[in-house]
Amino acid sequence: MKSKIHELTKINRFNVSKHLKSLLFATALFIGASSFVSAQNKIAHINKEELIKAMPAYATAQAEVEKLAKTYEAEFQDQLKEIENLVKQYNAEAAAQTDEENIKRKKQVDGMKQALAMYQQQKNQDLSKKEYDLLKSIADDADAAIQAVAKAQGFQYVLDSAMLIVADGKDLMADVKAHLKL
Template sequence: MKQLKTLLIAAVAFLGTTQAMNAQAKVAHVDVSEIMQKMPAMLDAQKQLEKLSSTYDTEYKTMVDEFQAKVKKYEQESTTVTEQVNEERSKEVQDMQKRIVDYRDNAQKELQKKEADLVKPIMDKIKASIQKVGKAKGFQYVLNAADLLVADGPNITADVKKDLGFQ
């Protein structure tokens, strides 16, 4: 009787362990940053952003140079003009300074907006590809390798890049 009880407990334990092993989710990982760095659409988006940034930088530098030249000129002439002219010039310099700061802030906002507009469709495409490849390979979860401390297991990065049409 005691042996039967022990055998029954062992059988239940064995079945429980087998069920736990079968219930484990299939997990893979993918390196999203590697895909983004090598994806042609992302490279094109980066070039567009660099060009726009360069345009903003050039305009900003022109405004700053003009501002500095005016300040220098006004400082040199400050002793030879009336107090009223100096006050008007001071106000003009403050207005220029405000325009420069506003321009810089707006340029940064525009760059961020443009980046979001360019990157969102690319990220959506990558996400859809990851889901497609993961589902086709039978994975229940696909994790970003950058978020993992240990990425030991199936890596579907190459499969996703192939699905997206590049290596």
């Protein structure tokens, strides 16, 4: 029985090895063909982050997010001050209270602190979602403008130059800004 399993394992290893060689050959062939085809493609680049930051909607979105963040921070500070005042009051009265009452008050304060931490976490999530929603629409507008300019100029690929070192090539920034009337 063991020899049969051993024999099957050898056969499976051979088949896997054979398939791996075929896969590697196909990958090498694909890469070679891709490099030949890409030599015939028109490629441009643009720094998308720079474009988005140049759009007026970006400044408006940032201001809205900052205003909301300040509102949340003020609410948080008010609640924190309320807890701190309650702690001061309970500490001043602790000597006159029973151990049971002091334990009860400590649990109350701990619960309030935990609720405040959850509140802060929820508001941070709300703020992140708001920022994402605002910036997504701006990024979508930037993408649409980039695609329109690239198509009009016959470019098949537009790379984000923020992640590239570009020595040469067509930078679409001025053309896209003109398209967006910036």
